[in-house]
Amino acid sequence: MVKRNPYEQNYYPPVPTKLTRWSRVSLIWQTFRFIVLNIKILRMVRKH
Amino acid sequence: MAKLVILGAGIAGHTAALHARRKLGSQHEVIVIAPNSKWNWIPSNIWVGVGWMKPEQVTFELAPVYKKQHITFKQARAVSIHPQGDKDHAQPFVSIEYTHPDKAGQSEQVEYDYLINATGPKLNFAATEGLGPDKNSLSVCTYGHAHQTAGVLREQIERMKKGEHLKFVVGTGHGMCTCQGAAFEYIFNLEFELQKAGVRDKATITWLSNEVELGDFGIGGMLLKRGGYITHSRIFAESLFTERGLHWITQAHVTRVEKDRTHYELLNGETGVIEHDFAMLLPPFSGVGLKAYDKNGGDITSELFAANGFMKVDADYSPKPYDQWKPSDWPKTYQNPQYKNIFAVGIAFAPPHGISKPMKNPNGTPINPTPPRTGMPSGVMGRIVAYSIVDMIKGKNKPLREASMANMGAACIASAGAGLFNGSGVSMTMYPIIPDFEKYPETGRDIKYTTGEIGLAGHWIKHALHFAFIYKAKALPLWMAVPE
Ligand SMILES: Cc1cc2nc3c(=O)[nH]c(=O)nc-3n(C[C@H](O)[C@H](O)[C@H](O)COP(=O)(O)OP(=O)(O)OC[C@H]3O[C@@H](n4cnc5c(N)ncnc54)[C@H](O)[C@@H]3O)c2cc1C
Numbered sequence: 001m002v003k004r005n006p007y008e009q010n011y012y013p014p015v016p017t018k019l020t021r022w023s024r025v026s027l028i029w030q031t032f033r034f035i036v037l038n039i040k041i042l043r044m045v046r047k048h
Numbered sequence: 049m050a051k052l053v054i055l056g057a058g059i060a061g062h063t064a065a066l067h068a069r070r071k072l073g074s075q076h077e078v079i080v081i082a083p084n085s086k087w088n089w090i091p092s093n094i095w096v097g098v099g100w101m102k103p104e105q106v107t108f109e110l111a112p113v114y115k116k117q118h119i120t121f122k123q124a125r126a127v128s129i130h131p132q133g134d135k136d137h138a139q140p141f142v143s144i145e146y147t148h149p150d151k152a153g154q155s156e157q158v159e160y161d162y163l164i165n166a167t168g169p170k171l172n173f174a175a176t177e178g179l180g181p182d183k184n185s186l187s188v189c190t191y192g193h194a195h196q197t198a199g200v201l202r203e204q205i206e207r208m209k210k211g212e213h214l215k216f217v218v219g220t221g222h223g224m225c226t227c228q229g230a231a232f233e234y235i236f237n238l239e240f241e242l243q244k245a246g247v248r249d250k251a252t253i254t255w256l257s258n259e260v261e262l263g264d265f266g267i268g269g270m271l272l273k274r275g276g277y278i279t280h281s282r283i284f285a286e287s288l289f290t291e292r293g294l295h296w297i298t299q300a301h302v303t304r305v306e307k308d309r310t311h312y313e314l315l316n317g318e319t320g321v322i323e324h325d326f327a328m329l330l331p332p333f334s335g336v337g338l339k340a341y342d343k344n345g346g347d348i349t350s351e352l353f354a355a356n357g358f359m360k361v362d363a364d365y366s367p368k369p370y371d372q373w374k375p376s377d378w379p380k381t382y383q384n385p386q387y388k389n390i391f392a393v394g395i396a397f398a399p400p401h402g403i404s405k406p407m408k409n410p411n412g413t414p415i416n417p418t419p420p421r422t423g424m425p426s427g428v429m430g431r432i433v434a435y436s437i438v439d440m441i442k443g444k445n446k447p448l449r450e451a452s453m454a455n456m457g458a459a460c461i462a463s464a465g466a467g468l469f470n471g472s473g474v475s476m477t478m479y480p481i482i483p484d485f486e487k488y489p490e491t492g493r494d495i496k497y498t499t500g501e502i503g504l505a506g507h508w509i510k511h512a513l514h515f516a517f518i519y520k521a522k523a524l525p526l527w528m529a530v531p532e
């Protein structure tokens with residue numbers, strides 16, 4: 001967890017929980033996101 | 049027989065050349081004029097800039113590709129456009145100066161029937177005193193700059209390994225810069241590399257930019273769906289910065305860069321100085337400085353080009369305040385209104401105005417990002433303009449193809465660290481690029497296609513795009529199946 005100091009710049013933004021950070025490197029979840037993102041990008045590209 | 053001349057072999061010009069060649073019979077000639085012998089996949093310069101890739105991995109020689117494709121390549125710089133010809137030329141032509149070592153300094157007049165200006169940006173380091181790799185700051189805009197930056201980074205890592213604490217500044221070197229996404233990628237990759245080298249605790253890293261808030265990116269930021277909320281990209285970006293212990297200064301116009309410090313003024317008029325041992329600051333962009341002359345040799349540069357040097361196309365250039373900007377101000381066909389056989393694509397076309405709101409500080413200094421024209425729209429423009437010209441050459445009585453940025457999406461995959469299993473990338477998609485508050489009153493963009501997330505998948509996509517686009521640019525079999 002990031003050390004945050006009250007009233008400083010880094011006090012206010014949301015920071016990810018352990019689960020979120022784990023999901024960003026989880027091979028299964030990221031493989032799924034890879035597929036989803038590619039489909040999304042391709043559908044957007046198809047509009048042109 | 050028709051002659052299509054394309055100025056520039058970057059993302060927009062090279063895409064246009066390949067598509068035009070594919071669609072035109074061999075009786076028609078496609079000529080590319082570009083000063084560099086190499087093609088560069090610019091987005092991967094970020095990885096060159098941290099030493100993860102070498103310049104050879106992001107470039108290749110253009111001449112063999114063009115030879116195979118039957119495209120004439122002149123390694124030269126365009127100097128002026130003569131859309132009415134002159135006393136010696138009935139045809140319009142372009143004056144060029146060769147940069148190829150065998151012909152360096154020689155000039156030539158190249159006649160055209162159709163002209164595509166895809167000359168991209170001039171990296172205007174001179175706009176800020178002391179800015180640029182020849183002076184006091186570094187850059188990743190070209191593979192050469194990025195290679196130099198990686199060398200300096202290596203030296204600084206060695207110093208930190210010996211126990212020194214160093215200050216890094218990354219961002220934009222002027223109040224009117226664009227391309228914040230590239231600097232954003234660089235700061236994340238820098239932080240990642242310092243972690244990998246085990247010296248992160250020895251570095252203070254600060255973002256210094258002309259954005260009104262983090263996450264503006266020159267597109268006025270975006271509202272995206274995240275964790276059950278519609279969130280502004282500012283929150284997303286601040287979260288990413290906080291997580292990595294990065295500091296930020298926004299609303300800044302850099303006034304002077306010295307060897308060890310950068311001076312800036314802010315939107316509220318205050319001034320500041322930040323010390324640095326390493327500063328990677330992007331320059332503002334302008335047009336490459338092409339001139340235009342009429343048939344009598346009269347200077348008509350201001351008819352063809354806007355004051356910033358970018359070429360006028362079918363946009364609405366009438367000056368208007370921010371609250372009157374409309375998506376329909378943006379060009380659709382990229383055709384010059386006066387000379388119907390001239391088009392400008394990619395960074396080379398003059399945008400009608402910004403996307404982010406224009407702002408000035410009490411001293412009258414404008415501090416706001418100018419609009420980005422990223423790789424994906426540049427490629428799409430290159431393709432549709434090539435198709436329009438092919439239709440015109442073939443005598444098809446069809447309306448010109450359209451690809452307005454107000455009707456086009458973009459995917460921006462920003463690397464946040466390179467590594468097959470420990471890398472990460474920020475995947476942002478948006479539709480449309482130009483917000484449309486009439487069509488999407490609440491968010492300005494279609495929330496279904498406007499997203500942002502970070503993870504390993506982003507790195508995989510970025511890496512896959514690196515190979516896919518270089519494959520396509522080399523015109524290897526089925527290259528046209530890779531979308532722009
Ligand atoms: C470091 C960095 C990272 C980036 N990352 C991304 C990213 O991840 N995703 C993304 O979508 N975009 C990214 N971009 C933006 C992207 O690179 C540009 O949008 C894109 O290159 C624009 O294409 P272009 O063809 O208009 O210009 P360029 O690619 O710059 O090409 C211009 C061409 O014109 C030639 N030229 C210049 N002067 C002349 C002249 N006088 N006569 C003839 N030819 C001339 C140049 O040599 C070059 O061949 C990045 C940009 C930078 C700097």
